[in-house]
Amino acid sequence: MQKQLTAEFFGTFWLVFGGCGSAVFAATFPELGIGFAGVALAFGLTVLTMAYAVGGISGGHFNPAVSIGLAVAGRFPVAKLLPYVIVQVLGAITAAALLYIIASGKAGAELGGFAANGYGEHSPGSYSLISAALIETVLTGFFILIILGSTHGRAPTGFAPIAIGLALTLIHLISIPVTNTSVNPARSTSQALFVGDWALGQLWLFWVAPIAGAVLGALIWTIFGEEK
Numbered sequence: 001m002q003k004q005l006t007a008e009f010f011g012t013f014w015l016v017f018g019g020c021g022s023a024v025f026a027a028t029f030p031e032l033g034i035g036f037a038g039v040a041l042a043f044g045l046t047v048l049t050m051a052y053a054v055g056g057i058s059g060g061h062f063n064p065a066v067s068i069g070l071a072v073a074g075r076f077p078v079a080k081l082l083p084y085v086i087v088q089v090l091g092a093i094t095a096a097a098l099l100y101i102i103a104s105g106k107a108g109a110e111l112g113g114f115a116a117n118g119y120g121e122h123s124p125g126s127y128s129l130i131s132a133a134l135i136e137t138v139l140t141g142f143f144i145l146i147i148l149g150s151t152h153g154r155a156p157t158g159f160a161p162i163a164i165g166l167a168l169t170l171i172h173l174i175s176i177p178v179t180n181t182s183v184n185p186a187r188s189t190s191q192a193l194f195v196g197d198w199a200l201g202q203l204w205l206f207w208v209a210p211i212a213g214a215v216l217g218a219l220i221w222t223i224f225g226e227e228k
Contacts, residue, residue: 009090
């Protein structure tokens with residue numbers, strides 16, 4: 001269990017450090033900005049690389065919604081759920097703290113939204129609460145379906161991290177303009193803590209919607225996808 005929790009800590013750290021770090025430092029860098037597509041790819045690569053690195057130890061969740069979805073689908077012991085969620089959040093906060101220190105080291109630095117998730121006036125495209133809730137729920141549901149399907153015994157062995165990493169890339173390509181993309185309560189919590197104010201006020205949605213989506217995705221899978 002100790003090794004599993006350590007793996008989840010470092011996996012979630014890498015997801016936030018790589019994904020949110022690309023948004024904070026490289027997305028709008030003068031003339032060489034990587035834009036939405038680059039940030040989406042960065043998030044996908046973090047999951048792909050750490051799923052191969054430590055997925056064999058912990059299962060490679062790196063996301064409370066994923067852990068909850070797997071538990072609902074019967075793929076993960078409920079007794080391990082709380083410890084996993086705690087270390088995922090701690091890993092994310094540690095990464096965000098390091099990003100904050102690095103970002104603050106630039107003269108005249110303005111951190112802006114610090115890659116936090118939001119809706120309404122804090123949505124990159126000014127999308128409403130309903131739009132944000134729908135997209136986060138739907139995309140997390142499909143993410144869980146892809147995870148469950150690609151890790152099932154019927155799927156080709158060894159390719160699950162690729163499918164999961166590409167799925168997360170696609171999810172970001174779709175939803176960065178709407179919410180800055182969460183589908184991961186730990187990632188949302190870590191950035192909100194350093195932005196404070198509106199980000200903390202809107203954080204509830206980025207726990208509720210991804211978890212609701214994860215549960216729905218898991219239930220759908222148990223109906224049509226799982227063979228007992």
